[in-house]
Amino acid sequence: MQESLSTLPNETFLATNAKELMSYLTQQMTTKEGLKIFGDRGKEALMKELQELLYRKIMHPVSEKSLTIEQKAALRYLMFLKEKRSGEVKARGCADGRKQRVYKT
Numbered sequence: 001m002q003e004s005l006s007t008l009p010n011e012t013f014l015a016t017n018a019k020e021l022m023s024y025l026t027q028q029m030t031t032k033e034g035l036k037i038f039g040d041r042g043k044e045a046l047m048k049e050l051q052e053l054l055y056r057k058i059m060h061p062v063s064e065k066s067l068t069i070e071q072k073a074a075l076r077y078l079m080f081l082k083e084k085r086s087g088e089v090k091a092r093g094c095a096d097g098r099k100q101r102v103y104k105t
Contacts, residue, residue, distance in 0.1 A: 027082070028092065034081025041089045042081050049079065049091035075099055 034042045053059050064072075076096040083089050 028080040029082070031079045031081060031091075034089070034091075038081060038083070038089045042091075045081060045089040045091040046079060049093055053093070073099070 029037070031042075031046065035046075038045070054061075059077075076099075077093055078096050079091055079093045081089055081091055
């Protein structure tokens, strides 16, 4: 028979500390939201992620004016920020695949 939540010992709910619990409750946030909350720590995390992309030669910066219309239709790159349990702010990036839905069944 399952016990109801009210009959379980309090230690079950107090097993994790507050900081660890917050990391499970917080979600990734957009760059704009993250920079408001994390400030310089968020900027450092974004720069670190972008430097990694440049270092690994995944992409390189180009002027928007030099792009053709077809090139401008490329997938956008989304970046998100999250605070890890260790307190470090982590930036993550991914391609926005929503534009591909037009071409895929």
